Amino acid sequence: MDRVSKDQLHYLLLKTHSLTGLVPIGAYLCVHLSVNSLRTVGVLPYQLSIDAINNLPFLIWIETIFIYIPLLFHSFMGFYLSKNARYNLARYRYPRNGLYTLQRLSGAVVFVFLVYHVGTTVVPKWTNGKHLFEAAPFLIEIMNMEFQTWTGRIIYLIGIASAAFHFANGLWGFCISWGLVVGVRAQRNAALAFSLVGVVLTVMGLATVFEFSVHPESTVPTIAGVFSGKGGG
Amino acid sequence: MASDNIQIKVKRQDGPESKPYWQEFEVPFKPHSNIISCLQDIQRNPSTCKGERVNPVVWECNCLEEVCGACTMVINGRVRQACTALVHKLDHPITLEPMSKFPVVRDLHVDRTRMFRNLKKVKAWIHVDGTHDIGEGPILPDEERAKRYVLSECMTCGCCLEACPQFSKDNNFLGAATFAQVRLFNAHPTGKFDQEQRLDAVMGEGGIADCGNAQVCVEVCPKHIPLTESIADVGRQTTLQILKNLFFK
Amino acid sequence: MDKRARKFVVIGGGLAGLACTMKLCEAKAEVVLVSYQAVKRSHSVCAQGGINAAINAKGEGDSPDIHFYDTVKGGDFLANQPLVRDMCFQAPAIIHLMDRLGVAFNRSPEGHLEFRRFGGTLYSRTAFAGATTGQQLLYALDEQVRRYEHDGQVTKLEWHEYLEAVIDHEGVCRGAVLHDLRTGEIFTVGGDAVVLATGGPSQVYGRSTGSTVCTGAAATSAYLQGAKYANGEFIQIHPTAIPGHDKLRLMSESARGEGGRIWVPKKAGDTRSPRDIPEGERYYFLEENHPLFGNLVPRDVASREIYDVVFNKKMGVTGEPMVYLDLTHHSKEYLDDRLGGIIDIYEKFTGDDPRRVPMKIFPAVHYSMGGLWTDFKDDGHGLIDHQSPRNQMTSITGLYAAGEADFQYHGANRLGANSLLSCIYTGLMMGPGLIQYAKNQDKVFENVPHQVFEDAADKWKDRIKQIKSMRGKENPYGLHRELGDVMMEHVLIVRENAKLEKALLLIDDIEIRFRDIHCLDTTHWANPTPSFINQLHSMIHLSKIITVGALLRNEFRGAHYKPEFDLEQPHDFDPHEYVDYLEQKHYGEIPEGAFPEDHLAYMKRFEANNENWLKTTIAHYGEGKPHISYEPVDTSLVPPRPRKYE
Structure with a gap:
């Protein structure tokens, strides 16, 4: 351990927390939200994207290593760190202090949301044994059900907005923490750019929710061979 | 005249382990005066609004021109130096508290x-x-x-x-x-x-x-x-x- | 015994105390550094303008000898010259050292040190770090001492007060009695020597440019123990300060060094806004009366001129005791870069922006040229023998003084930017001598009977107990303000014997009332009241030193202005005439008609006056009051001559 002292280990841990927020979690969030926004184009493209993912080999490993472990690490580090925070927004009402408070709040909200989101989608998918081409119809049906009610819609609206905010604001924090952005003006410019990222992600998410709510279309389950059979002839 | 007086509420604490308590003082208003001169007025007449004789408020100060950093305290909920806190620019009644992130030595004096x-x-x-x-x-x-x-x-x-x-x-x-x-x-x-x-x-x-x-x-x-x-x-x-x-x- | 590290007690964490501590640590000594508050908050932070060193960075032909001449002339020749000369010769090395320690001195285009002009000289000799030079210098030394603290050589006792020196039966100082301002505990520390670097006494005047800790109590305590106090009556009044209820805040001389102009409206009581008063209707009295030095005349001269304009000519701004200090002809950028710190101060305390409107200022008590008498040993060539244990030693063996607490270097009036220099210089210079003293002593403090230390501590335990039992009617803080008012009214810029006598009576009265003090707070934890009452006691004695010294000194010299004894220099007099006069006298008779008659008469008056008064005032404590005697001044290097700044 002569490369890294005990003190530096703490540093590495925190830096990793900051980094996991960007990759893979942040990157995944972007992919997830933009892929899901295919739903606004139509059910079929959306369905195909789910098919593509659910046909990946070693899916469970990919998800565990690149999503679940970083996510759990990021979440638990986040909770551990925010334990130290002494919120004082009431006394010191500055925008940045508001964002600091909101960052920790949104992190907690996203965590709760994800428990719900994973618990109502991926978990039943696994327990019901819906793999490969069976996954998409199953999941789309769940989503259609979800967005029938205002409760579902609101849960998702809050969840998506929180995640987008947490990511965009976290991106800004990442840049400062790693020293990518130093000057006061550079910090301000970065904040502007990242808030744009946040807005785009939120809009994509909301559009998807809207589409689901307004057109809860089901699809014919696709199975292996149906497409190739039609297209191949 | 009452309007020529300033009300000051001070959060006091007799020692590091003691319980804090509030006391209210009244000092004469002088144009361009700052919190330090109010605290000095209290030293010269250490009695509360209720007329009770008390120990003068303990605080830390030195240069009185905001280069030594000593007189930092929480004034009207905001941390700043007492010497540059001009009375006519503050909301009244004025509240003075010790900084909350450092151990209190006594009254407004903390250990940094x-x-x-x-x-x-x-x-x-x-x-x-x-x-x-x-x-x-x-x-x-x-x-x-x-x-x-x-x-x-x-x-x-x-x-x-x-x-x-x-x-x-x-x-x-x-x-x-x-x-x-x-x-x-x-x-x-x-x-x-x-x-x-x-x-x-x-x-x-x-x-x-x-x-x-x-x-x-x-x-x-x-x-x-x-x-x-x-x-x-x-x-x-x-x-x-x-x-x-x-x-x- | 030779293995034992030398141990010193340094009282005061300002520039002098820190410089001394650093120098001692470098010589492998151990130091207990005692400070009334956190070292980093010492009064040195208030110094703004800069620090002098004749580096001749601008090719103006400046040299340490010219610096020396300016300094002794500025001090009206009352300073012992070898010391001043040595200081001026060390000055360039001191600046370079401070630069190496990381002080952010302003730089020239080539990256060397930048210098600006200051009062009392025609050369750009003042190095500066923005307008917070004192703060920057103090921090640099604080950092060095922190390094030694980190290494275990320095033990800092912050929130401790020096009460008295521990003096053994042989009359040698062996340590100090200290007062823990938190626990209230009184105890002693031993040392091979004790250094008092405890700053000036400006709190004697109540409100001044000084910090609240500048009570002069430590130096006075040494005086009460028998140390000689010298030149107490020489109190510098800084011409430009911002009036205030709690303090008169300094407006640095650098404002004038950077071209600031002092003026009042020609029409007394003019109520127009200063910006509406056309150039022709302004009275730039310093520039008109002193064409050569203009606004950069020495401080005593500027203060007297302002006093004259305000009180004799009744031309103060809107009839009040204030004049304008105008910087508005400079660009905002220039001012922010060169004077940002002090401009912020003015703006914060008055709400006016000096970049747009002239500042309103008035003189204020600023510095004590006098202080504890200290010794020195010259090397026979007009400089100082740095190895001598006599350097900076007070009249009590083993008790040293440095910085504003001593009396050397500035004579009857200090030049701007020389105080930071003298503080660092004394602290550094005395180091080798202290080590020599520790080496040479025949008995170390550990071998002094324990009883000596116990008695010293017991005396003060009783004293504080007695103070705490005071149950009279007088509020100590109120009494302090009254003392300050007495001093401000009677012992300030213009001194008259009748008023000085009255002041003495008023001080006596305050001393009587002091016995009837009420110790407002008798608790045992972090209670500043007993300590303050004790300091007030010291301040009363100090006010007597100042006032008696002023009363007895019947002349006009530097900051000590007695109009009654003004020698009335003829307007067309040239100080060089006096040098010729001395030379001619030296070679025999003065030929008739060699000098205009009034000049000759003036020069004879001047010579006779020097015969009487070119002496150091020594105050010696006895029976509750100062006993004044006089000592010759070492003027071996430059013959004293009349001052003139026109």
């Missing part, structure tokens, strides 16, 4: 030893060969001097720490003032020689990575020190340092 200890931790000095005459110091452009000068105006008053949501009595966060000093000394041609040691010192628990970027520090700094910029800069320095340690050592 932790800040000085932190300066030792990060080796906030320049290691010279000796005080004997070995000629001129390093030649450097005035622009660089100017950047260091703003950092070296830090008077260790503790405003940035009091207002920092990440800094508390029961953790060991170093805080903005210390990080700015690391940047100050690392920016000096000779001070740079100890850069690695200084960076190591801010990479442990309570170090630079613990900063949550609430950026209240820079808002309350009475000397307008570019604290957030310094934090980002030290962030950059530590990033390069850890990369170097991990991959190029």
Whole structure:
């Protein structure tokens, strides 16, 4: 351990927390939200994207290593760190202090949301044994059900907005923490750019929710061979 | 006339372990007077609004022109120096509290030893060969001097720490003032020689990575020190340092 | 015994105390550094303008000898010359050292030190770090001492007060009685020598440019123990300060060094805004009366001129005791870069922006040229023998003084930017001598009977107990303000014997009332009241030293202005005439008609006056009051001559 002292280990841990927020979690969030926004184009493209993912080999490993472990690490580090925070927004009402408070709040909200989101989608998918081409119809049906009610819609609206905010604001924090952005003006410019990222992600998410709510279309389950059979002839 | 008097509520505490309590005082209004002159008035007539004789309020002050940092306290809910808190610019009644992030010694007087200890931790000095005459110091452009000068105006008053949501009595966060000093000394041609040691010192628990970027520090700094910029800069320095340690050592 | 590290007690964490501590640590000594508050908050932070060193960076032909001449002339020749000369010769090395320690001195285009002009000289000799030079210098030394503290050589006792020196039966100082201002505990520390670097006494005047800790109590305590106090009556009044209820805040001389102009409206009581008063209707009295030095005349001269304009000519701004200090002809950028710190102070305390409107200022008590008498040993060549243990030693063996607490270097009036220099210089210079003293002593403090230390501590335990039992009617803080008012009214810029006598009576009265003080707070934890009452006691004695010294000194010299004894220099007099006069006298008779008659008469008056008064005032404590005697001044290097700044 002569490369890294005990003190530096703490540093590495925190830096990793900051980094996991960007990759893979942040990157995944972007992919997830933009892929899901295919739903606004139509059910079929959306369905195909789910098919593509659910046909990946070693899916469970990919998800565990690149999503679940970083996510759990990021979440638990986040909770551990925010334990130290002494919120004082009431006394010191500055925008940045508001964002600091909101960052920790949104992190907690996203965590709760994800428990719900994973618990109502991926978990039943696994327990019901819906793999490969069976996954998409199953999941789309769940989503259609979800967005029938205002409760579902609101849960998702809050969840998506929180995640987008947490990511965009976290991106800004990442840049400062790693020293990518130093000057006061550079910090301000970065904040502007990242808030744009946040807005785009939120809009994509909301559009998807809207589409689901307004057109809860089901699809014919696709199975292996149906497409190739039609297209191949 | 009642309107010519100022009401001042002071949060008092007899010792580090005692319970705080509030007392209310009334002092005559004088144009351009500051909180210090009000506290001095209380010294000259230490009785509360209820007419009760009490011990004069204990507070810390020295230069009275905002260069020593001693008289920092929480005035109307906001941390600042009492000497530059002009009475006619404050909301009334005025409340005075000790800083909450440091142990109270007595009344408004707190113990800021932790800040000085932190300066030792990060080796906030320049290691010279000796005080004997070995000629001129390093030649450097005035622009660089100017950047260091703003950092070296830090008077260790503790405003940035009091207002920092990440800094508390029961953790060991170093805080903005210390990080700015690391940047100050690392920016000096000779001070740079100890850069690695200084960076190591801010990479442990309570170090630079613990900063949550609430950026209240820079808002309350009475000397307008570019604290957030310094934090980002030290962030950059530590990033390069850890990369170097991990991959190029 | 030779293995034992030398141990010193340094009282005061300002520039002098820190410089001395650093120098001692470098010589492998151990130091207990005692400070009334956190070292980093010492009064040195208030110094703004800069620090002098004749480096001749601008090719103006400046040299340490010219610096020396300016300094002794500025001090009206009352300073012992070898010391001043040595200081001026060390000055360039001191600046370079401070630069190496990381002080952010302003730089020239080539990256060398930048210098600006200051009062009392025609050369750009003042190095500066923005407008907070004192703060920057103090921090640099604080950092060095922190390094030694980190290494275990320095033990800092912050929040401790020096009460008295521990003096053994042989009359040698062996340590100090200290007062822990938090626990209230009284105890002693031993040392091979004790250094008092405890600053000036400006709190004697109540409100001044000084910090609240500048009570002069430590130096007075040494005086009460028998140390000689010298030149107490020489109190510098800084011409430009911002009036205030709690303090008169300094507006640095650098404002004038950077071209600031002092004026009043020509029409007394003019109520127009200063910006509406055309150039022709302004009275730039310093520039008109002193064409050569203009606004940069020495401080005593500027203060008297302002006093004259305000009180004799009744031309103060809107009839009040204030004049304008105008910087508005400079650009905002220039001012922010060169004077940012002091401009902020003015703006914060008055709400007016000096970049747009002229500042309103008035003189204020600023610095004590006098202080504890200290010794020195010259090397026979007009400089100081740095190895001598006599350097900076008070009249009590083993007790040293440095910085504003001593009396050397500035004579009857200090030049701007020389105080930071003298503080650092004394602190550094005395180091080798202290080590020599420790080496040479035949008995170390550990071998002094324990009883000596116990008695000293017991005396003060009783004293504080007695103070705490005071149950009279007088509020100590109120009495302090009254003392300050007495001093401000009677012993300030213009001194008249009748008023000085009255002041003495009023001080006696305050001393009587002091016995009837009420110790407002008798608790045992972090209680500043007993300590303050004790300091007030010291301040009363100090006010007597100042006032009696002023009363007895029947002349006009530097900051000590007695109009009654003004020698009335003829307007067309040239100080060089006096040098010729002395030379001619030396070679025999003065030929008739060699000098205009009034000049000759003036020069004879001047010579006779020097015969009487070119002497150091020595105050010796006895029976509750100062006993004044006089000592010759070492003027071996430059013959004293009349001052003129026109």
